[in-house]
Amino acid sequence: MKIKVIVTLKKGVLDPQGKAIQQTLNGMTFSDVKQVRQGKYFDIDVNMEDEKKAKARVEEMCKKLLANLVIEDYKIL
Amino acid sequence: MKSAVIVFPGSNCDRDMDVALKKFGFKNEMVWHNNPEIPKSDLIVLPGGFSYGDYLRCGCIAAKSKIINSVVKFANSGGLVLGICNGFQILTETGLLPGILQQNKYQKFICKNVYVKVNDKKNKYFKNIKKEILELHIAHNEGNYFCSDDELKCLKDNNQIAITYCDKNGKETEDLNPNGALNNIAGIFNKNKNILGMMPHPERMIDKYLSSNDGEFFFENLIENLK
Numbered sequence: 001m002k003i004k005v006i007v008t009l010k011k012g013v014l015d016p017q018g019k020a021i022q023q024t025l026n027g028m029t030f031s032d033v034k035q036v037r038q039g040k041y042f043d044i045d046v047n048m049e050d051e052k053k054a055k056a057r058v059e060e061m062c063k064k065l066l067a068n069l070v071i072e073d074y075k076i077l
Numbered sequence: 078m079k080s081a082v083i084v085f086p087g088s089n090c091d092r093d094m095d096v097a098l099k100k101f102g103f104k105n106e107m108v109w110h111n112n113p114e115i116p117k118s119d120l121i122v123l124p125g126g127f128s129y130g131d132y133l134r135c136g137c138i139a140a141k142s143k144i145i146n147s148v149v150k151f152a153n154s155g156g157l158v159l160g161i162c163n164g165f166q167i168l169t170e171t172g173l174l175p176g177i178l179q180q181n182k183y184q185k186f187i188c189k190n191v192y193v194k195v196n197d198k199k200n201k202y203f204k205n206i207k208k209e210i211l212e213l214h215i216a217h218n219e220g221n222y223f224c225s226d227d228e229l230k231c232l233k234d235n236n237q238i239a240i241t242y243c244d245k246n247g248k249e250t251e252d253l254n255p256n257g258a259l260n261n262i263a264g265i266f267n268k269n270k271n272i273l274g275m276m277p278h279p280e281r282m283i284d285k286y287l288s289s290n291d292g293e294f295f296f297e298n299l300i301e302n303l304k
Contacts (some may be wrong), residue, residue, distance in 0.1 A: 013223070014257065016184045040133075065141065068134055068170070070177045071223060 001048055003058045004077040007067045008039035042066060078303050080105045080120040083148065085139045090125035090161065090280060097280035098122070101296040110142040119303050120157045121148055123164030125216075125278060135178060135219045136166030145171055157201055157303070158272045162217055165264070165274030174267055174274045175232070176224030181217070182257025188216040190289065191255060193240040193263045193277055194247045200270035202239070206298045210247045211240075211291040213277035215255060215263075220276040222258035222265070232265060239264040239273055 009015050015037050022036040044061070048054040055076050062074040080103040084091045091107060098105040098120075106116050115121060129138035139145075145167075152158045152173055160168040168174040181187060195209045224232070232238050241261040243249045254261045256276075264275025282292030 014179065014182065014221070016180050016182060020184060065133070065137065068137070068177055070169075070175075070225065071179065 001046055001051060001054050003044045003046060003054055005042040005044060005058060005062060005066060006039055006075045006077065007042070007062070007072050008075070009037060010071055010073055013071045040066075078103050078120070078300055079116070079118045080122060081108045081115050081118040082106070082122045082124055083108050083110060083115075083144055084124070085110045085126070085128035085142065087128045087130055088124050088126035088163070090163075090278060093278075093280045094122055094124045094161070097283050097292065097296055100283060101293070101300050103300060108144065110139065110144050113143050113147065115144065115147045115151060118151075118156070120159060120299070121151055123148070123158070123160040123167050125162030125164060128163055128167065131219070134170065136163055136168075136170045139163075139167045140170035149173060152267075152272050155269065155271050159202070160272075160274040161278055161280065162215075162220075162276055165276055166219065168272060168274040173272050174265055175228040176222055176265070178217075178219045178276070179221040179223050179257075180219050181221050181255075186216075186218045187220070187255050189214070189255070191215050191263075191277065192243050192245050192247075192253075194243040194249065195240055196238050197236045197266070197270075199236070200239075200266060200273075201302045202266075202270075202273050202295075202299055204298070204302050206294055208291060208294045210243065210245065211277075211279075211294065212245070212282065212289040213279055213291060214281040214288065215277050217256070217276055220256040220258065222262040222276075224259065229259060232262075235268055237266045237268065237270070238262055239266050240275060240277070
């Protein structure tokens with residue numbers, strides 16, 4: 001079963017890459033872009049049948065490795 | 078005095094550290110990260126570099142290595158653990174030190190000499206150090222120290238801010254902050270001050286013909302304090 005996870009920086013945490021992307025977009029033809037926040041996407045294939053249990057397992061992975069909760073939030077899709 | 082430098086795939090300051098430790102009298106051993114045990118040591122060093130290619134987050138994969146459990150055990154029993162640059166990042170990822178090292182504010186890899194001020198001398202690392210403003214080298218892309226307001230308060234209240242970026246006279250201003258680190262933080266201790274994580278590289282400053290030799294003050298003093 002595949003579980004998708006998105007890890008993003010918490011609100012207010014400095015995101016220099018997101019800022020650079022925003023400025024680049026503004027310099028192209030996208031002057032309407034107000035802010036860009038960059039994140040990470042994980043596609044995790046777990047050897048489990050039960051979706052609820054698989055998501056609980058992935059949540060554990062998020063807390064222990066995939067996200068650093070000092071600056072990042074995770075979302076299991 | 079015995080020391081151990083832990084080597085991860087991608088460490089690249091491990092041999093410099095080995096040279097520096099031996100120069101000042103440590104009997105040093107290099108220990109591969111896959112070993113479950115660390116030889117009996119008075120000091121464990123997590124060296125600089127790019128462990129595991131900085132994948133996912135700097136230091137986070139190394140923080141899950143086999144040997145880390147022994148490092149945590151050693152640290153929790155009061156043993157001295159020093160993390161330099163990537164080693165500092167590993168220490169925050171293991172949770173032995175609070176906070177995290179984020180990407181530099183201006184997105185540049187910084188490689189230059191800086192001055193840092195020693196803020197606390199009531200510890201084994203800096204007690205009796207002859208010089209309180211050291212010229213050291215930094216080389217990093219993720220050295221922007223960040224932690225929560227509560228953690229910062231805790232660091233200040235317990236004098237855990239070990240060294241801060243400053244000018245050669247010890248003045249700390251925002252324009253001397255190379256990477257955007259909170260409060261110009263270049264290095265911090267844990268509460269008991271047996272664990273020190275710092276971005277600057279003292280091991281690169283031990284030869285007056287190649288660099289400044291301010292790193293000598295650090296190592297000479299450290300071994301004296303351990304005797």
